[in-house]
Each structure stands twice: as C-alpha cells, then as structure tokens.
Amino acid sequence: MKLTPFYIGLFSFLIGVFLYDFLQTPLVFLCVFLVFPFSYFFTHTSTAIYEKKVWASIVGFLCGSLYLFFSLPNIDDFTIVKIAKTAEDTGKSSELSGYINTFPKIKEDKIQFEVLVDEEKLLVQKYIQYNRNAEVNYEKLQYGDFIHVSGRLELPEKTQHSIFVDIPEFQYDRFLAKDGIFVLMKNPIIMLEKETSEERREDSWREHTMRNFWKYIFSLRRQFEENIKQKLAYPENEYALGITLGDESGIPQKIIEDFNTTGLRHLLALSGMNITIIIVFLSGLFFFLPKIVRILCITFFIFVFVMLTGASSSVVRAAVMGVVGIIALQSGRKLQPLHVLIFALSCITIYNPFLLYSDISLQFSVLAVLGLMYIEPLLYSGKVKSGKKKNELLQVLSATLAAQIAVLPLMIVFFEQVSLISPITNLLVVPISTLAMILVFATALPFVGWVFMPFAYFLLHSTLFIAEIFANIPNASIITSGYETIMHHHILFILLYYSILIVVLQFLYRRKKSV
Numbered sequence: 001m002k003l004t005p006f007y008i009g010l011f012s013f014l015i016g017v018f019l020y021d022f023l024q025t026p027l028v029f030l031c032v033f034l035v036f037p038f039s040y041f042f043t044h045t046s047t048a049i050y051e052k053k054v055w056a057s058i059v060g061f062l063c064g065s066l067y068l069f070f071s072l073p074n075i076d077d078f079t080i081v082k083i084a085k086t087a088e089d090t091g092k093s094s095e096l097s098g099y100i101n102t103f104p105k106i107k108e109d110k111i112q113f114e115v116l117v118d119e120e121k122l123l124v125q126k127y128i129q130y131n132r133n134a135e136v137n138y139e140k141l142q143y144g145d146f147i148h149v150s151g152r153l154e155l156p157e158k159t160q161h162s163i164f165v166d167i168p169e170f171q172y173d174r175f176l177a178k179d180g181i182f183v184l185m186k187n188p189i190i191m192l193e194k195e196t197s198e199e200r201r202e203d204s205w206r207e208h209t210m211r212n213f214w215k216y217i218f219s220l221r222r223q224f225e226e227n228i229k230q231k232l233a234y235p236e237n238e239y240a241l242g243i244t245l246g247d248e249s250g251i252p253q254k255i256i257e258d259f260n261t262t263g264l265r266h267l268l269a270l271s272g273m274n275i276t277i278i279i280v281f282l283s284g285l286f287f288f289l290p291k292i293v294r295i296l297c298i299t300f301f302i303f304v305f306v307m308l309t310g311a312s313s314s315v316v317r318a319a320v321m322g323v324v325g326i327i328a329l330q331s332g333r334k335l336q337p338l339h340v341l342i343f344a345l346s347c348i349t350i351y352n353p354f355l356l357y358s359d360i361s362l363q364f365s366v367l368a369v370l371g372l373m374y375i376e377p378l379l380y381s382g383k384v385k386s387g388k389k390k391n392e393l394l395q396v397l398s399a400t401l402a403a404q405i406a407v408l409p410l411m412i413v414f415f416e417q418v419s420l421i422s423p424i425t426n427l428l429v430v431p432i433s434t435l436a437m438i439l440v441f442a443t444a445l446p447f448v449g450w451v452f453m454p455f456a457y458f459l460l461h462s463t464l465f466i467a468e469i470f471a472n473i474p475n476a477s478i479i480t481s482g483y484e485t486i487m488h489h490h491i492l493f494i495l496l497y498y499s500i501l502i503v504v505l506q507f508l509y510r511r512k513k514s515v
Contacts, residue, residue, distance in 0.1 A: 005052040007339055009060035010346045014356060016064025017349050021357035028065050068353045073180070080120045080183045084153035094185075095150045096122065097193065099211065103218050103310060104141045107249040111138045114181065115149065123176060123184040124149055141192070142222060144215035151188030171358070178354035217307045221245065224308070227444045231453050236460040240440045242268040243433060246309050255464060258471035260415070263404070263422025266368070267433050267463075269361055275315070275322040277437055278305060283326075299323050317365060320344035337373050341366065360414060364407050371406025372399055378508055400426040409497040413490040416481040425470050432459050432466075 003011065020028045075081050083094050098117035105112050106128075115122045128138050141147070156173040176182065225245070229237045238250040248256065248268045259265045282301055286294045306319045321340045345366065349356050356362070380398030400423050404411075411418050419425075439456035443449045470476060480486070486493045 003053075003338070005049070005056040007342050008053045009056035009063075010342050012057040012060030013064040013067075014342070014345055014349060016061040016066075017068045017353050018064075018356045020065045020068040021354060026069070064349075067350075071353050075182045078120055078182060080117060080122055080153065081155070084155050084183045087153045088155070091152070093151055094153050095148065096185075097146065097148045098122065100141060100143055100145045100147060103143055103221065104138070105247065105249040106139065111141070113141070114179075115147065121179070121181045122149075122153075123181050124188060124190070125184060125186050126190060127187055138190070141190075142215070143218040144211050146193050148191040148193050149185060149188040150191075151185045153183050153185055155182070156184060174358045178352065178358040214307075217304075221308045224444050227449070228440065231443055231449065232457055232460070236457055236464065239460055239464060240436070240443075240456065243437050244274075244440050246315070255467070258464075258467040260417055261419060261471040261477045262425040262467050263400075263419030263477075264425055264429055264463075264467055266364075266403075267429070269365070274305075274437065275302065275318040277434055278302060279322050279326055281438060295327060298326055316348055317341075317344045317362065320347055321369075337369075341369060341373075360410070364410060367406045367410065368403040371402040371404075374505055375405055376402035378505070378512070397423055397427050400430070405501070409494045412480045412483075412486065413494065417477050417479055419477045421470055421473060421476050425466065428466055429463050432463055436460050436463065 016028075080096075086092070087094060096115070096117050098115040101114040101116040101121065103113070110125060110127050112123070112125050115124055126138065156176055173182075176184070225241055225247075228240050228244075231237075232240055235250075235252050235255060238248075238252075239255065242248045242251055246269065251268070256265070256268075259268065278301065279298060282298045283294070286297050289297065302319050302323060306315055309315050321337075321344050324340050324343070345356070348362070376399050379402055380394055404422055408418065436456060436459035439452050439459060442452040443456045445452075
C-alpha cells in the first residue's frame with residue numbers, strides 16, 4: 001500500500017515515540033535515519049512525492065521523540081514519591097486519604113485499585129483472605145469512594161534491560177508508570193470515610209463532574225456483573241464477564257492455563273472482535289433508522305461499552321477503527337484499514353505516549369490486526385474464485401494462522417509459550433464464543449434476560465469444556481523459556497523475525513500480482 005506523506009509522518013511519529021520510550025536517552029534523535037526506509041518503502045516513482053515523504057518521515061520522527069521527551073514526568077517532584085523514599089530509610093508507615101480512581105478488582109484473595117491522592121496516583125494491594133470483615137467490606141468498595149489508607153509506601157522495583165544480552169523480564173515499574181503510578185502500598189489498613197465540605201470545595205467543577213460520571217458508569221458495570229453472576233453458574237459467569245468486559249480477575253487459574261495452552265487467551269482480551277460484534281448487532285437492530293441517526297446510535301453504544309470496560313488502549317484502538325470504519329461504510333467511501341490503524345494508534349499515543357512501548361496487550365492487538373490485513377489474504381481470501389462462496393471455517397482457520405504468525409515472536413519471548421493446536425481450537429471456539437458474547441448481553445437484559453440464559457450457559461460451558469479437553473492433549477503447546485539463545489538475544493530475534501516476514505510478504509505479493 002502506498003502511504004501519503006501525512007500517514008508517513010504519523011507512522012514516523014509512532015516510531016519516534018516508541019524508540020525514545022524504549023531507549024530513554026536523548027541519543028534517540030540520532031536514530032532519525034531509521035525512518036528513511038519506510039519513506040522509501042511506501043514511495044511512488046515521482047521524485048517530488050518521495051521528497052515530501054522523506055521530510056514527513058524526519059519531521060514525524062522528531063515530533064514523536066520530542067513529544068515523549070516533554071511528556072516524561074519528574075517523579076522526584078511527586079509528594080508521594082518523596083514520602084515513599086523517606087519511608088524506605090525510616091521504615092515508618094504513612095496515612096493518606098483519597099478517592100478510589102479505578103474499578104476495584106478482586107483476584108482470588110487479593111483486591112487491587114488505584115487511589116487518587118491530591119492528583120497523584122497510588123496503587124493499593126490488599127490480601128483479604130483472612131480478614132474480609134476486618135475494616136471494611138472490600139467487595140462493596142467502588143469507584144469514587146473516599147477512603148483512608150494506612151501502611152508503608154513502596155517504590156516498585158526498577159528493572160534494567162540491555163539491547164543485546166539481557167533475558168526479558170516483566171518491567172513492573174514501567175508497566176505502572178504508563179498509568180502515572182510510581183508508588184504502591186501493600187496490605188494497608190483501609191477505612192471508608194466521608195469527604196468533608198473542605199475537600200469538596202477543593203475539587204474543581206470538572207473533577208467533580210468527571211468523578212460522578214465515572215461513578216455512574218462503574219455502577220452500571222457493577223449491576224451488569226451482579227446480574228450475570230446471579231443468572232449464570234460459576235465458573236461460566238466469570239468467563240462471561242471475561243469475554244464481555246475483559247475482566248479475568250474472577251476466572252480460576254486452571255481455566256486461564258487451559259486457555260494459554262490452547263491459544264484461546266485472546267478471547268479474554270477485549271479488542272476488535274468485540275467491537276465488530278457490537279457494530280454488526282447494532283447495525284441490524286437500528287436498520288430502520290436514518291443513516292446519520294444510526295451512526296450516532298452505534299457510536300454512542302460503542303462509547304458506553306468502552307467506558308464500561310475501563311477504556312483500555314486496545315479497546316480504544318478498536319473502537320476508533322470501528323467508528324471510523326462504520327462512518328466510511330455508511331457514507332460510501334472506501335477507507336484503507338492501514339490508514340485507520342495508524343490514525344487510531346496516533347490518537348492513543350497523543351493521549352498517553354507511554355502505552356505504545358509498555359502496553360503489551362496493545363502491541364499484540366495491533367500486530368494481530370496487521371496479520372489479518374496482510375497475511376490472511378495470502379493464506380485464503382485471495383484464493384477465492386468469483387462466483388464461489390467463502391468457506392467460513394477455512395476463513396476462521398486462515399485468520400487464526402495469520403494472527404498467530406504476526407504475534408509469534410512476542411508469544412515466544414514474553415508469554416514463553418506457543419500453542420500448537422491453536423488453529424484447531426480457534427476454529428471450534430471462536431464462532432461459539434462470538435455467539436456467546438451476544439447472548440451474555442441479552443441475558444443481562446431486564447425481564448427477558450432469563451429466556452437467553454440457558455443458551456448462553458450452554459455455549460459458555462461448551463467453550464470451557466473444549467479448552468479443557470484440548471489442553472490435556474500431550475505436547476499441545478511448546479514452552480519456549482528453555483531456548484536460551486533466543487531469550488538472551490530476544491530483541492535481535494524479534495527484529496530479525498519481522499524483517500524476514502516483511503521481505504517474504506513483499507515477495508509473495510509481487511508474485512501474486514504478476515500471476
């Protein structure tokens with residue numbers, strides 16, 4: 001595909017942000033030459049257009065690098081960080097008050113949520129197995145509650161990495177930093193309090209409005225969760241929340257391991273599939289409305305869905321692509337998927353430049369989409385002759401293989417596990433899971449939800465049963481942590497893999513065009 005100078009600039013902007021976040025050194029500006037191949041790769045024969053793309057590459061890369069440079073916070077200026085550093089030396093506990101800033105998640109015997117303390121974020125982790133009725137009913141905590149926490153502040157352990165020789169490890173400090181969290185508190189004493197009139201006055205009108213908005217959104221989410229848990233049995237109800245809200249905190253570890261082994265873990269990660277199902281369902285539901293009203297209704301419900309799921313980066317990316325895509329389809333314009341993907345990523349990066357490097361789920365989501373865009377047509381759809389219907393099962397199989405090829409090096413390096421039976425299990429489960437997601441939403445409807453409940457339960461149970469059966473097959477997956485050469489040189493391995501993949505795809509597409 002030939003990209004215009006505008007999209008070349010946006011693409012180079014993303015490269016600049018990613019490289020600066022990865023290297024975290026001003027020397028990244030010397031890497032501006034890396035964007036030249038991309039401007040040449042997408043060039044036309046016209047010298048004038050090529051020059052525009054070269055300048056767009058340079059300007060885009062420099063803008064991306066500078067954007068991240070000026071976005072880096074000086075954490076030493078944070079009050080909570082200063083207190084935490086003092087606590088490391090003295091061992092003293094701290095007492096803080098603030099608002100719960102996220103939807104509290106309970107995983108087995110631990111609850112975790114963010115607390116906003118004077119516009120600074122604190123991550124609270126509390127083990128609740130033996131003291132569920134100690135200070136407060138943790139299961140009733142919700143977004144917007146004003147709480148008092150008492151405990152020892154800790155700085156997340158810093159992880160170092162080298163480009164050439166280090167074994168990859170989970171960079172917990174970078175993972176938290178992408179959300180503006182630099183301090184955590186483990187096992188504090190938690191007390192639910194009422195905000196004082198003075199604290200209310202200190203809040204701006206905008207902060208008060210946004211807090212009430214999110215509180216209402218998360219109250220709807222809690223009602224949906226309680227509704228599903230009441231109507232469906234365990235663990236099918238927890239799996240239902242996983243495929244609809246992306247919340248796997250209540251799913252038993254055994255089921256998650258089965259999903260990892262069978263290559264079905266992506267079903268629990270909200271992305272394009274969920275947005276596509278919602279768009280298709282709502283398009284059919286609102287078919288009688290005028291075009292502009294139908295687009296507005298679909299956009300509104302997608303917005304509500306994104307809010308209910310917590311607005312993760314992969315869901316926002318899929319939502320932006322979905323909304324732009326539905327507008328293009330309804331208006332009769334042909335929109336290039338790569339343009340939409342680059343635009344969506346640029347919007348997410350401008351909102352939070354630290355997601356591009358530190359959010360592995362976003363990287364998986366983007367690579368899977370690119371696999372569906374450029375690898376899947378070579379595997380199947382390009383072979384369909386005119387007048388013949390596509391075989392839906394083969395299409396699911398080719399899509400699964402394409403996505404797996406696209407994300408393979410990341411699975412090897414970061415998940416340390418590659419499923420060998422993923423194509424088969426996805427062929428069986430994806431259609432079932434798609435219908436199950438629709439029926440779960442239908443089950444949550446008032447009054448008529450009970451009608452859909454048995455069908456939703458059957459599909460959910462069938463999915464878990466299939467995952468369990470295939471996970472017990474010997475050698476169903478390969479554990480890659482033992483490949484020391486790859487793990488020690490993982491960055492070079494990833495670069496080499498995608499370089500070879502791009503060359504192979506270029507060759508196949510040229511051969512296909514010449515046939």
